Amino acid sequence: MYIAQRGRLFRERADVRSTTPFGETVEILAPDRSTTRKAGPLTQGPRPGRTRRTGARHRLIEAAVELFDKKGYEATSVQEIVEAAGVTKGSFYHHFGSKDAILVVIHDTFIDHQLDVLDSISIRDRPMRDALAELIEEIVVGVETFQAYQRIFFEQHRFLTDENFEVVKSKRSEFERRVVRMIERGVERSEFKAVESPKVLAFGIIGMSAWTYHWYHKGSMTAREIGRFYARTILDGITHVPR
Numbered sequence: 001m002y003i004a005q006r007g008r009l010f011r012e013r014a015d016v017r018s019t020t021p022f023g024e025t026v027e028i029l030a031p032d033r034s035t036t037r038k039a040g041p042l043t044q045g046p047r048p049g050r051t052r053r054t055g056a057r058h059r060l061i062e063a064a065v066e067l068f069d070k071k072g073y074e075a076t077s078v079q080e081i082v083e084a085a086g087v088t089k090g091s092f093y094h095h096f097g098s099k100d101a102i103l104v105v106i107h108d109t110f111i112d113h114q115l116d117v118l119d120s121i122s123i124r125d126r127p128m129r130d131a132l133a134e135l136i137e138e139i140v141v142g143v144e145t146f147q148a149y150q151r152i153f154f155e156q157h158r159f160l161t162d163e164n165f166e167v168v169k170s171k172r173s174e175f176e177r178r179v180v181r182m183i184e185r186g187v188e189r190s191e192f193k194a195v196e197s198p199k200v201l202a203f204g205i206i207g208m209s210a211w212t213y214h215w216y217h218k219g220s221m222t223a224r225e226i227g228r229f230y231a232r233t234i235l236d237g238i239t240h241v242p243r
Contacts, residue, residue, distance in 0.1 A: 128186030
């Protein structure tokens with residue numbers, strides 16, 4: 001009954017926040033890394049010096065990823081996770097306040113990677129086309145590493161509590177804001193055409209790149225080649241060509 005209620009709440013929330021690929025409406029604000037990157041109370045790691053417990057935490061996450069991906073979040077019990085990880089329930093609750101806290105960690109694993117990619121891209125002294133192309137490429141390349149994490153989160157995030165949903169939303173909103181700002185700067189510098197909505201364009205880029213998790217498998221094109229193909233296709237359409 002609780003899960004059914006959460007499902008209805010999530011669908012109502014998604015109807016309201018239907019602007020973004022994640023079903024959210026966000027304001028275009030400067031990123032505040034002091035708050036948006038701060039871990040929530042259920043996602044903080046163990047204190048320094050607890051190397052043995054750090055190993056247990058890692059095993060718990062790995063076990064949860066494997067089980068959630070195979071059986072689904074709802075069908076996986078905490079007992080199954082601790083048995084697969086070879087630890088006790090006490091160890092589980094030392095590191096995680098609840099089962100859905102692991103969903104937050106699963107999400108943070110790949111969204112933090114994407115935010116780190118943004119951090120590593122110097123956009124002040126390089127063309128916006130190059131910066132945005134690198135971002136698109138690296139988002140797709142990240143699928144190769146985090147495909148199971150992304151599949152679990154995007155298909156099962158409806159089980160998050162409201163509190164943990166807000167933790168997740170803050171990081172997703174930060175990432176979306178910063179991609180919007182990259183497009184706006186490209187337009188301001190006359191590198192990109194004047195587009196009707198940088199926000200909608202950003203959501204389209206993020207959605208197309210992120211959705212790769214759903215179908216990607218190693219084949220005739222590598223993840224990097226797919227990312228470069230996406231980047232060329234998008235950027236050739238928006239790059240301003242002086243007459």
